[in-house]
Amino acid sequence: MRSLACNVAGIDFKNPLVMASGTFGFGQEYAQYYDINQLGGIASKGLTLHPRPGNEGTRIWETASGILNSVGLENPGVDAFLQEEMKFWEKIEPVKIANLGGSTIEDYVLGALKITKDAEDRRKLNRLAVDMIELNISCPNVKEGGMAFGIRTEVAREVIREVRQVTSLPLAVKLSPNAENVVGMAVMCEEEGAECVSLVNTFSGMKIDIYGRRSVFQNTYAGLSGPAIKPIALRMVHQVAQAVTIPVMGMGGISSSEDIIEFIMAGAEVVQIGTYNFMNLRAGEDLLNGLTAFMEKENINSLDEIRGIIS
Numbered sequence: 001m002r003s004l005a006c007n008v009a010g011i012d013f014k015n016p017l018v019m020a021s022g023t024f025g026f027g028q029e030y031a032q033y034y035d036i037n038q039l040g041g042i043a044s045k046g047l048t049l050h051p052r053p054g055n056e057g058t059r060i061w062e063t064a065s066g067i068l069n070s071v072g073l074e075n076p077g078v079d080a081f082l083q084e085e086m087k088f089w090e091k092i093e094p095v096k097i098a099n100l101g102g103s104t105i106e107d108y109v110l111g112a113l114k115i116t117k118d119a120e121d122r123r124k125l126n127r128l129a130v131d132m133i134e135l136n137i138s139c140p141n142v143k144e145g146g147m148a149f150g151i152r153t154e155v156a157r158e159v160i161r162e163v164r165q166v167t168s169l170p171l172a173v174k175l176s177p178n179a180e181n182v183v184g185m186a187v188m189c190e191e192e193g194a195e196c197v198s199l200v201n202t203f204s205g206m207k208i209d210i211y212g213r214r215s216v217f218q219n220t221y222a223g224l225s226g227p228a229i230k231p232i233a234l235r236m237v238h239q240v241a242q243a244v245t246i247p248v249m250g251m252g253g254i255s256s257s258e259d260i261i262e263f264i265m266a267g268a269e270v271v272q273i274g275t276y277n278f279m280n281l282r283a284g285e286d287l288l289n290g291l292t293a294f295m296e297k298e299n300i301n302s303l304d305e306i307r308g309i310i311s
């Protein structure tokens, strides 16, 4: 019997396929194309304490083998997520990960408190609830003059320490590849009691309109994702997996089942699929079939046989 089962922080995933934040909404639209109950998990669109309209102007720019995005965390806010989107999430099987952002530490703490209380209340009624919080520390820290929390280890430490104190839910911290030291950041997350790290978020990039003589993006820079970033993301996942004992959710440019195997061999416990959801609306189903076929062909019974085998 072949098994794709994985475990992160005591939570069982039926397989390693998790849909990445911001690329799958809350899953409802993709449910028209395939049975999303096949998925291991879903990370919500990045939530903030208050609703955000997102950025003006160009939001997505296609590049060679990837996209630049400047969505600006458009989202309905934590309260609307809990009241509205949870109605759908309560009915689906994949592990439910609430991706949480914030511009101040207070925002993160209040958001985490609300999500945690809601999950505890639902569980008391034997209802399905958010299983895990994924802290997106790539948001600009308004108090630090706009620099993202996720760049400097000691600034990120404060956010994680405060959130850790207010939530009973397993905590994953989503790392930015733009961090001054991504391995040091991951080690700090483990020290502060995070149960998991996920990486990578998008790489800071740029596109210039040479006729208009300006950046095409309102905020000058935007985040690069997709196949273009995969080799760098894979290297970072490998380095982080070797440096921490907590599980790693690996992502960055995955667009085939072979890519997933590479991330698992590099040490990822589970993987997240982002931009590929825009290239293939049935990405989850196709990748799962590819993964099963690879295991058959290579006579692999469990992903543990190949996880982290690259030293």
Ligand SMILES: Cc1cc2nc3c(=O)[nH]c(=O)nc-3n(C[C@H](O)[C@H](O)[C@H](O)COP(=O)(O)O)c2cc1C
Binding pocket: 020, 021, 022, 023, 045, 046, 047, 067, 069, 071, 073, 099, 136, 174, 200, 201, 202, 224, 225, 226, 227, 229, 251, 252, 253, 254, 272, 273, 274, 275, 276
């Ligand atoms: C359009 C878009 C929106 C995203 N929004 C979020 C977000 O709200 N929160 C977050 O943590 N990551 C967000 N991401 C980053 C992805 O979750 C993922 O980390 C990144 O795209 C790398 O994976 P990929 O190359 O498979 O897309 C977003 C990415 C894209 C392309």
